[in-house]
Amino acid sequence: MYVNKTMAFAERPDPTSGPMADCHLPPDLLNEARRRLLQMHWDSGVGHLGGNLSALDAMMLLHHEMIGPQDRFILSKGHSAGAYYITLWSLGLLTDADLLTFHKDGTRLAGHPPASGIPSILFSTGSLGHGLPLAAGLALAARLEGNKRRVFCLTSDGEWQEGSTFEALIFAAHRSLANLTILVDHNGLQGFGSTADVASMDPLGVRLAGFDVDIRACDGHDLPSLRTALAPGGNRPTVVIMRTIKGRGVPGMEGHMESHYLPLTETNYRAALAGIGLPA
């Protein structure tokens, strides 16, 4: 029996309607988001959980502490849509009833972010290599309009094998789009092998440092480390390479490539719940 804490979340300030400076992501909220993500995937019996769990901490931190109503977020690694939906749920922008439709017929919550139906989601993503050009366009629009908004784009590490991602990096660096922060969920695993074995870019930070961008590295599961790395940058784009663990928090999935596609087993599900202090 699991306790739905959504009502309790409704009591906290809405971070989308006020200044973000005083917002703080409570650890118990992050834990609850993890539990709800696991439950949603367990209920729906679908995979892609590994990359959701590696990205959840960063998405929660961004949306609860850094992204204000004027800012923009693009989930370029669209296969982490589950973590995005859970983050929106934690903000009160999706309901439990919405989450129950995940991956079901007639849902707004498709396996990758939809093109319509959820106002917070600006673009349908999922084909890798699209998010960074879109984010660069949003960042350029802000500059042309004299707007100080920040634009965040969350990419996967395997996505840096896409040529269009590098087209966008060249563009953003050349244009000194300092309002653009690019996050890399560097969990080291992709769909059919490790990034090191399939098409190595390691060390990714060294490779990207060849461009005119600020490179920062952090532990993608450590909130203080993430806060430091995601702080506003200087006069050029910022790339934050987050060391993460695919399948974070699920003992049988952590660091396993299979978590890219395979759904939860009951054993893994109950072990993961126990790991975050909930009854298995």
Next chain:
Amino acid sequence: MRAELCAALMAHADRPEMVFLTGDLGFMALEPLRDRMGDRFINCGIGEQNMVGVAAGLAREGLEPWVYTIAPFCYARAFEQIRNDICLHGLPVRLLGNGGGYGYGVMGPTHHALEDYGVLLTLPNLTAYVPAFNEDVIAVIGSAAVSPGPSYIRLGRGERPAGAVLPAYAPWRRLTRGDGPVVVAVGPLAGAAMAALAELPVRPELWVVSELPLATVAPPRAFAESIAASRRLCVVEEHVGQGGLAQMLAVWALNAGIRVDGFRHQHARGYPSGLYGSQNFHRRESMLDPDSIRDAVLELAA
């Protein structure tokens, strides 16, 4: 049509929302626009996928992006960006493809755009414009500028016959009246057809189409009446047969219950000889030259 394009865009260039993106093309044509627009004229470099994605981001924020490159680098290279980033969201991005059909001639097949509007019209919300004459460009740009959805504008070379008097721009125009076969051309080939069909004894009726798809811009009643009366139709387009106007018209005619007894489709056939040359060379190889158009119409009339 590049000079006309530049002049037409200059009329909109003072709008603060307008942003012009080019894939490193426009040399000796777009300099006045660049100078006028300043930091809203952006050379994105040689990266069409990024350029289209950036345009989608700009449009999402309410700006008015125009994207310019040569036609094949637009619709073919960046097709997925056009589909996912622009059309899925119905964003008003205007794609300007220079050199439609065999327009880049002896530059070779990588620079030809033989399947552009057929491919793009499979996407939701998109309107394709094919101006036929230089004089059409300003109207087409004006129409695309106020279109609420995505646009693709296929630019070619204006081929108005000397001395020809043209009706004002419209998506469908009747260029000559007649009681013979109905000939309908897409875009600039209408000029070649005008020249080819002048003074034929069979008096064909010539139409030109400059906006597609038919679901958005339906053929006018007068066109339907001409087809119904003639029952002979010749479609001329510098585009492969698959996905072209002829296929669209076939479905339209079937749905409308319009009977056609005689039909010719003059269309791009790729590179039948395996050789390359000017735009006119490739038109001849595809039977899109004036003599071939004339022969097709005479066969229909016989």
